[in-house]
Amino acid sequence: MAAGTLAGRARPRPDPSAATRHATTGVVVALGLAFLVAGAVWDLCIGASGMSPAAVLHALAGPASSISHQIVWTIRMPRVLLAAIVGGTMAVSGVIMQGAAANPLAAPDIVGVSAGAALVGVAGTVIFTSLSGTALVLASIGGAAAAAFCVIGIAGAGQGRTGTARLALAGVTVTAMLLALTQAVLLLHQTGTAGVFFWLVGGVNFASWHDITTVAPWAAAGMTGAMLLARPLNILALGEDTARGLGLNVTRIRIIGVLCTVCLAGSAVAVAGPIAFVGLIVPHIVRLLVGTNHLVVIPVSGLLGAALVTLADVACRYVQFPFETPTGVVTALLGTPFFIYLARSQARRTR
Amino acid sequence: MLKNSRTVRNRPHLSKALRSTKASSLFAAAAAVACLAVTACSTGSAGGAGGGSTAGGATAGAAAASSASAASPVSSIVTSDSAADANARANLAQCGLSVRHVTDASGTVVTIKGDPSRIVTVQPSFADEASLVGVSPIGIGDDNDPSLIIPQIKDRLKSYTSIGLRQSPNVAVIGQLHPQLIIADYVDNVSMLGQLRAIAPTIALLSDHTDYGQNLDSALNVGAALNRCAPMKAALAAHAKVMARIKAELNQADHRTFIFALSNKKNTSVFNYQQYATTVVSYLGLTAAARGGQFQAGDAKGTSMETLVTLNPGVIFYANENNTPASLLTNWEQSPVFQAMTAYQDHAIYHVDQRTWSLMRGVTASEVIAQQAVSLLGGK
Numbered sequence: 161m162a163a164g165t166l167a168g169r170a171r172p173r174p175d176p177s178a179a180t181r182h183a184t185t186g187v188v189v190a191l192g193l194a195f196l197v198a199g200a201v202w203d204l205c206i207g208a209s210g211m212s213p214a215a216v217l218h219a220l221a222g223p224a225s226s227i228s229h230q231i232v233w234t235i236r237m238p239r240v241l242l243a244a245i246v247g248g249t250m251a252v253s254g255v256i257m258q259g260a261a262a263n264p265l266a267a268p269d270i271v272g273v274s275a276g277a278a279l280v281g282v283a284g285t286v287i288f289t290s291l292s293g294t295a296l297v298l299a300s301i302g303g304a305a306a307a308a309f310c311v312i313g314i315a316g317a318g319q320g321r322t323g324t325a326r327l328a329l330a331g332v333t334v335t336a337m338l339l340a341l342t343q344a345v346l347l348l349h350q351t352g353t354a355g356v357f358f359w360l361v362g363g364v365n366f367a368s369w370h371d372i373t374t375v376a377p378w379a380a381a382g383m384t385g386a387m388l389l390a391r392p393l394n395i396l397a398l399g400e401d402t403a404r405g406l407g408l409n410v411t412r413i414r415i416i417g418v419l420c421t422v423c424l425a426g427s428a429v430a431v432a433g434p435i436a437f438v439g440l441i442v443p444h445i446v447r448l449l450v451g452t453n454h455l456v457v458i459p460v461s462g463l464l465g466a467a468l469v470t471l472a473d474v475a476c477r478y479v480q481f482p483f484e485t486p487t488g489v490v491t492a493l494l495g496t497p498f499f500i501y502l503a504r505s506q507a508r509r510t511r
Numbered sequence: 512m513l514k515n516s517r518t519v520r521n522r523p524h525l526s527k528a529l530r531s532t533k534a535s536s537l538f539a540a541a542a543a544v545a546c547l548a549v550t551a552c553s554t555g556s557a558g559g560a561g562g563g564s565t566a567g568g569a570t571a572g573a574a575a576a577s578s579a580s581a582a583s584p585v586s587s588i589v590t591s592d593s594a595a596d597a598n599a600r601a602n603l604a605q606c607g608l609s610v611r612h613v614t615d616a617s618g619t620v621v622t623i624k625g626d627p628s629r630i631v632t633v634q635p636s637f638a639d640e641a642s643l644v645g646v647s648p649i650g651i652g653d654d655n656d657p658s659l660i661i662p663q664i665k666d667r668l669k670s671y672t673s674i675g676l677r678q679s680p681n682v683a684v685i686g687q688l689h690p691q692l693i694i695a696d697y698v699d700n701v702s703m704l705g706q707l708r709a710i711a712p713t714i715a716l717l718s719d720h721t722d723y724g725q726n727l728d729s730a731l732n733v734g735a736a737l738n739r740c741a742p743m744k745a746a747l748a749a750h751a752k753v754m755a756r757i758k759a760e761l762n763q764a765d766h767r768t769f770i771f772a773l774s775n776k777k778n779t780s781v782f783n784y785q786q787y788a789t790t791v792v793s794y795l796g797l798t799a800a801a802r803g804g805q806f807q808a809g810d811a812k813g814t815s816m817e818t819l820v821t822l823n824p825g826v827i828f829y830a831n832e833n834n835t836p837a838s839l840l841t842n843w844e845q846s847p848v849f850q851a852m853t854a855y856q857d858h859a860i861y862h863v864d865q866r867t868w869s870l871m872r873g874v875t876a877s878e879v880i881a882q883q884a885v886s887l888l889g890g891k
Contacts, residue, residue: 208821289835355778484813
């Protein structure tokens with residue numbers, strides 16, 4: 161059951177039949193798409209100036225000069241798109257980290273990637289105030305990469321074999337240090353940190369098209385890398401020794417995995433802040449639903465991550481409408497009960 | 512485009528609950544806010560259109576401030592005993608006694624002997640008010656940044672020792688100064704009053720997260736604590752004249768709606784009608800737009816461009832955190848949606864100094880804010 165699944169390294173369980181598995185995957189994909197589309201449409205309809213779905217369509221079809229068109233196109237649309245992109249990239253980066261580190265707790269927010277990007281994001285907003293928005297995003301991705309390679313260095317991944325526990329411990333250690341530094345920056349610069357706390361919870365509340373064009377190339381590169389890693393990760397799931405025996409260069413796969421995570425999660429955090437939970441839990445939910453084949457888990461995680469953050473963005477609008485509450489506040493609230501339900505029902509079935 | 516380029520800064524409000532501890536508690540606080548979300552959803556408070564809703568999103572600071580005292584009216588400036596709040600009235604009655612029992616904002620009765628001259632103030636606004644009656648504090652909270660205190664106040668102060676962050680002043684430094692009296696901020700320092708009282712008699716007064724009227728009451732309380740009531744009343748009377756003169760410079764028919772916003776690269780927050788600078792500008796005759804509905808509770812709200820455009824104030828005063836030239840709000844000015852706003856069309860979007868408009872408060876800061884507002888608005 162969950163023990164095997166949660167470990168992220170279980171062999172694909174013997175299925176009653178491949179057809180059942182395909183049918184389940186089909187249902188999950190269809191439901192994920194339905195939730196994503198419903199969430200996106202709902203999100204597009206929320207805003208201080210109102211608008212029904214029909215009005216949104218009418219506004220989009222209307223002249224570009226009209227205010228309602230501008231509101232939907234320049235304020236609401238990038239927000240919905242960014243929610244989907246950030247959700248998808250965070251979830252896929254979680255799959256890659258868990259697979260590459262062979263550790264169920266691995267996720268961008270655990271292995272330092274989110275914390276590295278967040279520290280640079282905070283420092284760039286509070287201390288290095290002359291940094292432009294684009295430069296800050298690039299610097300944040302650099303921070304994510306630095307943190308990730310710091311973790312790998314401490315865990316000794318460069319010298320061959322890396323115990324999975326060592327990688328997780330190194331990640332937790334570096335994350336703790338980065339969080340402490342972030343807090344120090346905030347504590348010592350209290351006069352200019354109002355909006356930074358908002359950003360630190362993570363959210364797509366103030367998204368613009370510029371954010372989309374900034375994050376898109378990184379997301380595309382990361383997603384491509386992730387799909388290329390799917391087969392090697394399937395082999396690695398058989399166990400590190402077996403994978404090596406089969407000729408897999410485990411160290412190289414891990415480094416490529418971290419690079420993918422930096423592209424995916426680093427860029428997402430740089431733009432939307434460290435939205436927690438998505439990268440950790442969505443991959444587990446997906447494995448519980450569709451099995452452990454990374455060729456399926458990666459795209460389905462992207463889909464469900466996108467749906468989750470889009471729905472979370474809808475929910476966060478209602479906290480103090482028409483004002484903004486960080487999207488990250490509700491991601492865990494939406495995802496955790498679902499995960500607990502899945503894990504428990506799976507446990508019952510296998511008992 | 513921006514009509515003017517002054518600079519200033521502001522306070523975290525959403526952040527107050529989140530600031531003090533670690534990221535873990537940050538997420539715990541996030542979960543608490545999320546619970547509010549559920550409440551809001553279950554009561555169906557959010558609608559498609561821009562109506563108000565019922566869920567209260569009061570921040571810790573605002574909640575503490577409102578529990579301390581209700582917002583006092585600012586249509587008239589407190590210069591007489593009768594216009595002051597009950598605490599200040601009772602404290603003023605103690606003046607002249609060699610041993611005074613001063614009731615502070617926390618309701619604690621603090622015994623103060625003689626005329627304290629070695630005093631420590633956590634907020635620059637209290638330092639401002641003490642210096643108005645001839646007492647220059649030996650220790651002031653300036654967030655370890657001497658430039659925090661605006662020159663109009665600093666020019667009147669003698670040299671002082673920084674006691675560090677206003678939110679969490681350095682108790683060891685305060686102790687070494689051997690003060691006779693400590694004036695703390697009720698909202699910011701409530702959790703450390705015990706520590707401060709172990710050093711010296713400490714009164715907690717209102718400054719952060721409070722309005723213009725409440726700060727004038729604080730000035731009277733400072734006068735009572737220092738046993739200098741008559742000079743403080745005289746200083747406030749002079750202040751009232753200055754404010755009346757500045758107000759008279761403005762077109763008396765100018766009752767446009769306005770907001771004061773704070774922005775950085777990642778966020779824009781709009782302050783409600785109770786925020787300090789907002790109450791000062793309201794005194795001048797303009798109408799605070801951010802009131803009622805969801806604006807009623809809490810003092811700073813993360814606000815999207817769409818919400819700002821729907822609010823459509825006639826005038827926008829805004830500061831960028833750390834006084835940076837660019838912010839999310841300045842980016843919005845490129846948008847046709849933003850450009851459709853009345854304030855944009857009327858060239859009534861003014862960049863102001865974060866320190867003066869959001870971090871100082873007190874008698875002198877209010878005069879500077881009022882004068883700047885009138886200059887920006889163009890006078891008669």
